[in-house]
Amino acid sequence: MIMRKRRSRHTRHWKLTAITLLFAVYACAALYYSTLEPDLLRLGATGLCGLLFVATSCIRQPIRRIAALCGLCACFAIWFCTNLPSNNREWAGEYAVLADAIQDGRTVHVRNIRDFTYKTETDYTPHYYNADFDLDHLATxxxxxxxxAGDSIAHVFLSFGFDDGRHLAVSIETRRQKKFSYSTxxxxxxxxxxTYVTADERDLIGVRTDIRKERVYLYRLELSAQTREAVFKNYLTEIHKLTTTPRWYxxxxxxxxxxxxxxxxxRTRYRLDWRVLLSGYTASLAYDLGLLNTHYDFATLHELSRIKRPANxxxxxxxxxxxxxxxxxALANK
Known part of the structure; x- marks a missing residue:
């Protein structure tokens, strides 16, 4: 009986230690990757957080350790919930200007459509323009x-086509600060x-096919006119909302x-599909949902849908x- 109690206490001790360690790692990482300024404050807060969790793990009495851990968790939760996103930072050049969209009847006014001319990925000439789009002419x-890199992860975005030949590409991305490099x-x-980047296709897709030399695929979504309009209008609503109510990525x-x-x-069950987390397989999910051209099996459609560009x-x-x-x-002429 005594041995059993000791074993039980030992098990509880290690469970509590593991929980403390996992939360400490998450809390320290959250502080380290936060937007706290200056950097000395951010690094100091990260170090202090680590020290406090080390001190907590050294408390021998379980009740006191749990109380201390709960206190640290509460302090972290208060900071985390009050650490709000902002539109007022020194942004990287490609994210410096925020898009906006306003619907007026059947006409949509889109502002700050990005149309950069690239020499290299980092050497480009910035240019933005405004344009009006008629919802009655949304065609694709x-x-x-x-x-x-690899097949599991891809950047996924949409391009809205109109029957006058124009396309508005919209990419949902991380709005990166100038001082930060990209980190997964x-x-x-x-x-x-x-952020929702609205751009010309020659900017948003072209930088990927011709400048970065990525593997890029384009699939036509087979949607009704009503569904196309609903998706586009939902995008417009969120684009405008982000101008006043920023969100964290x-x-x-x-x-x-x-x-x-x-x-x-x-539906929620589709959002939890493993192909959403491994975004390189998103097109496969769309195919299984009947949203792509089903005249081909998916492997064939995937191969035929790759954008092919001359070397230079x-x-x-x-x-x-x-x-x-x-x-x-069947895709191009639909």
Whole structure:
């Protein structure tokens, strides 16, 4: 009986130690990747947090240790919940200007459409313009997936096509500060704000196909006119909302793929599909949902939907037409 009690206390001790360690790692990482300024404050808060958790783990009496741990958790939760996103930071150049969209009847006014001309990924000439779009002329929505390493992870975004030949690409991204380089780990914490980049296809897709040389695929979504309009209007609403109510980006819960599903009012079970987390397989999910061209099996459609560009191509005024020339006819002509 005595041995059993000792074993039980020993087990509780290690469980409590493991919980303390896991929370300490998360809390320290959250502080380290936070937007606290100056950097000395951010690093100091991270170090102090670690020391406090070490001190907590040294408390021998379980009740006191639990009380101390709860106190630390409460302090962290208060900071975390009051650490609000902002639109007022020194942003990286490609995110410096926030898009906006306002609907007036059947006309949509989109402001600050990005149209950069790139020499390299970091050497570009910034340019923005405003444009009006008629909802009655919204003709297509295309799904774009762009791969830079492996097949599991891709950046996913949409492009809205109109029957006058214009396209408005909208990419949901991390709004990165100028002083920070991109970090996948940082995306799990309050590090990046979420932004909707509205852009010309020759900017948003062209930088990926011709400048970064990524593998880029374009699929036509087979949607009714009513659904296309509903998705577009949901995008517009969120674009405008972000101008006054910024949000944090989160790699798991609020990323480029989950936001697309949210704007499309997808059912929760689809948002929890493993292909949402491994975004490189998002097109496969769309295919299984009957949203892509089912005249081909998915493997064939995937191969045919890759955008093929000459080795020295540069995005020009005819870019949107050029990238669709090699796509399946059932896709290109729908």
């Amino acid at each position: 929505i295309d799904l774009i997936t762009s791969y830079w 780990i940082a995306g799990f914490f309050h590090h990046y704000e979420l 989160n790699t798991l819960m609020d990323n480029c793929t989950t936001e697309i599903l949210a704007r499309a009012n997808a 191509a540069v995005p020009d005024a005819n870019y949107s037409n050029e990238i669709r020339e090699s796509l399946p006819l």
